[in-house]
Amino acid sequence: MSDLEQRIRDEAMRALTERGAVCVIGFRQGRRPWRVTPHFATTPGQVDQLIWNAACAGNLATYVIAAPKPVAVVLKGCDARALAVLLQEHQVERDQVQIIGVPCAGMIDLAALAPANSATWKRVAGLDDAAGEVVVTAGGKEHRAPRERVLLARCRTCAHPTPALHDVLVGEAVAAPAVEDDRYARVAEIEAMDPLARRQYWLDQFARCIRCNACRNICPLCYCRECVCDLREPRFVAREPNAEDNLLFQCVRAWHAAGRCVDCGECERACPMAIPLRELGRKLEQELRDLFGYQAGMDPAAPPFLAQFAAADEEKSVAGHE
Amino acid sequence: MPGVEEKVEAGQGAQTPAEGTLTQPLPGRERGTGGPRLLAFLCNWCSYAGADLAGGGRLQYPPNVRILRVPCSARVDPAFVLRAFRLGMDGVLVAGCHPGDCHYSEGNFYTRRRLAIFTPFLNYLGVHPKRFRLEWISASEGRRFAQVIREMVADLEELQRQGELPERNLSPFQGEDGPICRAG
Amino acid sequence: MTDYVISKDKAPQWLERLADKYAVYAPDADGIAFAPTADGAAALAAAGNAGNTRRPPKELFLPASQVLLRFHQTEQGVELDDAAPESPPAERRLLVGVRPCDAAALTLLDMVFSPAYGGYDDPCYRSARAEVPIISLLCAEPLEGCFCGDAPAVDLASPAADVALTDLGDRYFAQAKSETGQELIAMGGDLFALATDADRAARDAAAAALRERTTEGLPLAEMREKLRGLHESPRWRELSQKCLRCGVCSFLCPTCHCFDLQDEAFGARGYRYRCWDTCQFTDFTLMTSGENPRRDPAERLKQRICHKLEYLPDRTQAVYCVGCGRCVRLCPVGMDIRETIEELAGA
Numbered sequence: 001m002s003d004l005e006q007r008i009r010d011e012a013m014r015a016l017t018e019r020g021a022v023c024v025i026g027f028r029q030g031r032r033p034w035r036v037t038p039h040f041a042t043t044p045g046q047v048d049q050l051i052w053n054a055a056c057a058g059n060l061a062t063y064v065i066a067a068p069k070p071v072a073v074v075l076k077g078c079d080a081r082a083l084a085v086l087l088q089e090h091q092v093e094r095d096q097v098q099i100i101g102v103p104c105a106g107m108i109d110l111a112a113l114a115p116a117n118s119a120t121w122k123r124v125a126g127l128d129d130a131a132g133e134v135v136v137t138a139g140g141k142e143h144r145a146p147r148e149r150v151l152l153a154r155c156r157t158c159a160h161p162t163p164a165l166h167d168v169l170v171g172e173a174v175a176a177p178a179v180e181d182d183r184y185a186r187v188a189e190i191e192a193m194d195p196l197a198r199r200q201y202w203l204d205q206f207a208r209c210i211r212c213n214a215c216r217n218i219c220p221l222c223y224c225r226e227c228v229c230d231l232r233e234p235r236f237v238a239r240e241p242n243a244e245d246n247l248l249f250q251c252v253r254a255w256h257a258a259g260r261c262v263d264c265g266e267c268e269r270a271c272p273m274a275i276p277l278r279e280l281g282r283k284l285e286q287e288l289r290d291l292f293g294y295q296a297g298m299d300p301a302a303p304p305f306l307a308q309f310a311a312a313d314e315e316k317s318v319a320g321h322e
Numbered sequence: 323m324p325g326v327e328e329k330v331e332a333g334q335g336a337q338t339p340a341e342g343t344l345t346q347p348l349p350g351r352e353r354g355t356g357g358p359r360l361l362a363f364l365c366n367w368c369s370y371a372g373a374d375l376a377g378g379g380r381l382q383y384p385p386n387v388r389i390l391r392v393p394c395s396a397r398v399d400p401a402f403v404l405r406a407f408r409l410g411m412d413g414v415l416v417a418g419c420h421p422g423d424c425h426y427s428e429g430n431f432y433t434r435r436r437l438a439i440f441t442p443f444l445n446y447l448g449v450h451p452k453r454f455r456l457e458w459i460s461a462s463e464g465r466r467f468a469q470v471i472r473e474m475v476a477d478l479e480e481l482q483r484q485g486e487l488p489e490r491n492l493s494p495f496q497g498e499d500g501p502i503c504r505a506g
Numbered sequence: 507m508t509d510y511v512i513s514k515d516k517a518p519q520w521l522e523r524l525a526d527k528y529a530v531y532a533p534d535a536d537g538i539a540f541a542p543t544a545d546g547a548a549a550l551a552a553a554g555n556a557g558n559t560r561r562p563p564k565e566l567f568l569p570a571s572q573v574l575l576r577f578h579q580t581e582q583g584v585e586l587d588d589a590a591p592e593s594p595p596a597e598r599r600l601l602v603g604v605r606p607c608d609a610a611a612l613t614l615l616d617m618v619f620s621p622a623y624g625g626y627d628d629p630c631y632r633s634a635r636a637e638v639p640i641i642s643l644l645c646a647e648p649l650e651g652c653f654c655g656d657a658p659a660v661d662l663a664s665p666a667a668d669v670a671l672t673d674l675g676d677r678y679f680a681q682a683k684s685e686t687g688q689e690l691i692a693m694g695g696d697l698f699a700l701a702t703d704a705d706r707a708a709r710d711a712a713a714a715a716l717r718e719r720t721t722e723g724l725p726l727a728e729m730r731e732k733l734r735g736l737h738e739s740p741r742w743r744e745l746s747q748k749c750l751r752c753g754v755c756s757f758l759c760p761t762c763h764c765f766d767l768q769d770e771a772f773g774a775r776g777y778r779y780r781c782w783d784t785c786q787f788t789d790f791t792l793m794t795s796g797e798n799p800r801r802d803p804a805e806r807l808k809q810r811i812c813h814k815l816e817y818l819p820d821r822t823q824a825v826y827c828v829g830c831g832r833c834v835r836l837c838p839v840g841m842d843i844r845e846t847i848e849e850l851a852g853a
Contacts (some may be wrong), residue, residue: 009438030840031806037840038748058839063748191446199448208538208783210561210570212753214838228401230766230789236405239768240571240781248408251447252401258439270838272560272754273538283446287439306439309431312422316438319456321471409772 004102007170008074009300012047015072021098023067025060026074033137034110034127038063050074054134055127057107059264061086062220076104078154080163081262081297082220083132086167088304089260091223101166103174106147106155108134136182154265154278157183165300166236185285186279202247202280205254208273209246211239215267215277216253221260228252250280258284259305262297293314341389355502358412358478358487360387360471365395367425368460369417383468384475387415394418396429400440403454410490413453413478415470420458430458450486452477509701509709510680510691512552517678520694521546521602527693528600528639531566533559540566546602548644550671557649558605558830562760564615568634570757571781574630574767579774587775602641602692606665607654607830609642611760613666614659614818618763623822630780635752639686642667644712648720651831653844655721658825660719663713672709679709724847726825729815732851737808741853745846748806748839750784755833755841756784761814761826764790785809811846 008026015021028039028049036055040063041047052074060073061082067073069092072280073084080101086092126137134150136143148156162173190198191218216222216229229237229249237252238245268277288294294305340347364370370391376383392398406414416437424430437456444454455474459467481487511724512520524530525546532549534541539561543549576587604612615633619628642665645652654660664670667675668687672679679701691698701709725732736742756762766783769776784790786807789799800806814826827843 011551031845032840034842035842040744040747187326187446193448195445195448195450196488197445197448202447209584210753210757212757212784213787214750214752214754217750217752218838235770236401238770239766240770240779242571244408247447248404251404255400255404255440255443267379270750270752270754272758272836284439284443287442291438306432306436309428309435313431313435313438317421317456318432318438318441319434319458 003051004171007048008052008100009047009050009100011168011170012041012050012072012074013044015098015100016041016044016047019070019072019098021072024050024072024074024100025063025067026100027052027056027058027060032124034124037146040067042068049187052102054106054108054147055110055126057266059218059220059266062176062218062266064097064220065091065223070098071096072098072100074102075163075166076102076107077158077160077163078104078262078264079220080165081160082264084297084300085260085262085304086223087300088302093299093312099163099168101163101165102163103169103171104155105161105174106151106156106158108147108150109152112150126271152265152269153181154263154268156181164298184282188280189288190279203243205275205279206246206250207243209241209243209250209275210273211246211249212272213243214270214272215250217268218266219253219257219261220264220266221251221257228256247281250277254284255280259280259288259294260296261285357384357386358475358482359410360413360474360478361406361411362387362389362415362417362471363392363395363398363495364389364459365397365418365425365430366391366393368419369395369421369457371461372417372459372463375462376468377464379464381464381468383471385418386478387471388477394424394426394429395433396424396426396436398409398421400436400444403440403444407449407453412482412487413455413474415455415457415474417457417459417467417470420460423460423497448488450481455488507684508688508691509706510682510698511674511677511701511705512652512680512694512698513677516694516697517550520697521550522589523693524600526604527598529576529597531599531601532603540601540604550555550603553603553643554673555645557645557647557652558608560758560830560832560836562758562830562832563601563608563612564611565606565679566601566764566807567612567631568763568782571779572630574778574780576775576777577774588749594621598637599662600639600641602643603665604640604642605645605830606642606660606662606667606670607652607657607828608760609621609667609670610657610659610663610828611746611830612640612829614761614822614824615763617822617824618818625770637686639690640667641669641671641690644670644672646673646712646714647717649811649831649835651834652720652829653722653724653852654829655717655719656724656726657827657829658727660828662717663710672712674705674708674712677705679705681709690817697788720829722746722844724844726815726827726829726847726853727819729851730819730825731812733812736850736853737812739850739853742804742808743802745849746803749803749807749841750807751788751803752838753784753786754836754838755784755843756810757782758832758836760828760830760832772820785813800840807846811843812851815847 015024024041026039027036029051030037034055038058038060039049048240059076059079059082061079064071080099123229124136124138128135132147133144134147143301159176159244161176229252237249263278265278270275364373395416398416403414418430418433421430421434445451457470513852530543530546531540532543533553535552537556537559539559540563577584578587617623619631621627640739664681668684669690670681670683682691764783764785765780767780769778792798800809818826
């Protein structure tokens with residue numbers, strides 16, 4: 001068991017027994033060594049099940065709003081920024097949530113280790129991470145891979161691996177992964193297409209969307225009790241999965257997350273059809289950064305960005321005639 | 323949107339042959355001319371009044387525009403713009419009071435910030451930049467209103483001539499039976 | 507029914523003859539969905555170790571979205587453009603490379619959509635499904651998450667298809683399981699030879715090997731009685747706590763079949779369609795009054811599990827989980843129906 005795992009258990013125990021939390025949200029083992037699944041520990045006896053490894057990619061902030069309070073929750077850097085947005089929007093009060101912050105060296109892309117439809121997984125007996133490496137025990141042998149090679153794409157461009165927002169940090173702060181991927185390269189590639197080709201690109205990506213809503217439901221920021229895209233009277237988006245309405249649904253969601261999305265990447269991980277969802281919101285994130293120098297989730301006390309305005313906005317206006 | 327009289331024809335075979343700007347009517351476009359359709363969100367207090375002034379003054383502007391009156395330009399959730407394009411609108415205009423003159427004091431300040439970010443996103447989605455505009459048009463600017471509509475429609479007609487406007491796709495009206503979504 | 511073998515170098519000829527009569531559908535190159543193929547044998551070979559497709563073949567008969575009728579408004583009122591859901595599809599389809607789990611699932615769906623089990627005679631499903639032969643192929647390797655060995659509806663040695671293929675290395679074992687299957691084999695004529703006892707033994711060994719690797723001792727059939735006593739259990743709340751209420755499990759499940767009916771209208775024209783729906787969505791049982799009998803996620807999880815393992819078995823005597831593993835592999839938060847069943851079985 002790693003240090004991080006032990007410290008998480010210790011802090012979870014303290015949260016339940018000393019700090020008044022009624023529930024600790026973390027991860028536990030699933031039926032296989034690499035399977036992790038959210039765990040809601042409400043008694044000290046359930047704390048032992050908490051684990052931490054390189055497959056803990058899930059963003060547990062998504063459970064905070066509905067959780068019984070006061071709640072303690074295990075959060076990585078990206079997760080904590082999502083929670084910061086929830087605090088900005090007063091969806092949870094700061095004194096009702098105890099953040100057990102975990103510095104994160106990046107989560108692995110299980111599909112990069114073996115293709116999604118591969119039978120290899122059946123033979124995997126263990127998944128561990130040692131310094132800088134991921135070790136997979138399969139078929140009786142150990143297979144090692146340098147961590148950077150099997151990181152989730154979203155972790156490769158992570159700028160905030162250590163949760164700035166926390167009540168307790170269970171390890172030393174870590175530096176961002178030393179991977180030089182350009183975060184906005186894909187945006188530039190897509191913008192190089194002419195408009196109709198670009199439109200066709202998006203329609204092609206979303207033709208295979210089945211409107212399962214996994215992306216929306218896993219997102220910590222999509223917390224509307226009644227989503228506009230579910231409304232029937234008036235109807236905004238067709239319920240059926242056709243490419244045009246699928247695209248409309250995704251664009252509405254990307255827009256409603258503008259200035260709020262922290263690119264935790266859960267939407268893309270959740271998508272059963274492997275649609276590159278993060279590419280959509282990336283443009284909005286770029287505009288916010290370039291035009292306004294704003295990044296979501298950095299300050300839980302800041303008013304939400306699109307709920308404000310400033311005189312200086314005039315310089316950025318797209319109005320034809322001022 | 324509820325309560326709005328928007329006579330959008332989901333046309334296919336319902337159009338009469340064109341007389342006017344184009345020799346060939348394009349399916350689903352403006353009835354009578356086959357030309358592009360423009361949707362204009364006009365704020366009640368300034369832009370809509372400006373449009374009224376244009377009408378009252380018999381200023382000429384093309385009939386391609388459909389007007390939706392909103393209380394304030396800030397009422398326009400950009401999702402409405404996305405839906406307008408999904409429904410086959412060729413162009414969308416959002417017009418409001420000049421910043422500083424908003425009837426609700428600050429509504430258009432939100433609009434300005436919002437659309438500063440939304441407009442590049444729209445381009446990113448493959449909507450040609452000439453298909454969407456934000457304008458500040460006051461109640462006394464009837465002439466400006468007519469000019470903006472003329473400019474936008476001319477731009478859209480040019481795009482149409484160059485084949486740069488996407489075909490409308492109201493799926494089952496494309497004439498195929500069977501499942502709408504493709505596997506894989 | 508009779509057992510045959512066909513050597514792998516003759517299989518392409520057989521598939522070509524089938525392609526003369528049928529539009530052949532097989533798993534696509536990425537293993538995502540069933541798609542029309544010009545080269546059935548290649549598709550079959552490529553299917554190899556791939557396991558089942560991500561999207562289940564149910565979507566060819568119960569599509570994710572399907573127009574039922576179109577209408578338009580006239581001065582007299584609303585008139586139908588056309589309403590021909592019973593018209594057969596333009597092509598005669600044949601599916602090859604269907605896994606035993608999915609083949610069994612199709613027979614389970616057939617029961618739901620037929621009046622024999624108190625179901626409704628669904629003309630759309632019937633016309634899409636009628637006379638579509640199914641050629642199954644046993645998996646060489648199970649995927650992570652597969653537990654078909656525990657599924658009562660799945661017979662790995664003799665899957666519920668018209669022709670059941672098993673890869674024996676240099677040849678396919680081909681069991682004709684129906685008259686249609688016999689006709690398909692006949693279309694291959696002397697490409698086929700009668701199977702020997704040794705062939706049968708090899709087929710049995712392959713099936714047994716797969717069964718052994720996909721059996722976890724889950725008491726699927728016993729859950730029917732067990733669940734009757736668990737409707738009020740507090741376990742449902744714990745089990746459902748991490749559920750996202752999305753549609754991944756149900757949409758990709760080969761036996762789930764709930765659908766929604768909606769109209770879309772644009773001006774004076776419109777259409778009615780049905781599309782996949784799921785009891786897991788929050789608004790599945792939402793009524794116009796605002797009342798929602800299954801507002802609590804615990805209620806919705808209970809519905810899904812009981813529907814598959816208790817209510818439908820009560821009605822049809824079949825268990826509506828075929829152990830295909832899709833929900834296990836694809837649930838974004840790692841809900842695992844195997845864990846759920848074990849948890850409830852021990853409750």
